[in-house]
Amino acid sequence: MRVAEPRRCDVSVATGFLVNGDGHYRKTYRDLAGLYADAEAFAAILAEKADDVAYEVTSYTPGEKTSDLIMGVTRMEPGKVGREFFLTRGHIHAKGDRPEIYHTLSGRGIMQLESPGGEVRLVEMGPQQVCYVPPFWIHRSVNIGSQDLVMFFAYPADSGQDYGIIERSGGMRVRVMDNGKGGYVAEENPAWRERSPADVEAILGGGEMVA
């Protein structure tokens, strides 16, 4: 049996990069249209910096099997749209039973989690704290600090990402907002629609979802 070569990658906390990986993608503010509650505030951000990088991911993908782990670093800018803290688009793994770990390297964030049945968990993340995201949770990260949020992550290489699950429900169930006192508060998203028992069952059944 052939065995894979080990690979050492270097993490630059200062720049928020996995320096010698093999993947890199960026999301600009323009790419995040429709995610935020305050459309007017979002339009003002677009007018100023539509093509600036909102967050980016550098990664290393050793293979494509369940037994391969994709690892990488995500870096997100600090800021708010109105009162809502900057966030990543969020997803559930297309193979829903695949987990993920996130290790905060710098900054202050929230791992925002939502189960198919609509349970919400907000996990505060600071430097050297690791969050285990169990299978079947929709997840996104939110930057509630004043600096870049930089996190290392790893997940099985065949997990895939389904972004549509959030759109199909009108967003995630809560929004992480500035509470005006240096902290955050979770506010109900009035546009959120509960998933039907059949949808929940289909997700938890472990089959691949159709966007």
Ligand SMILES: [Fe+2]
């Ligand atoms: Fe993920």
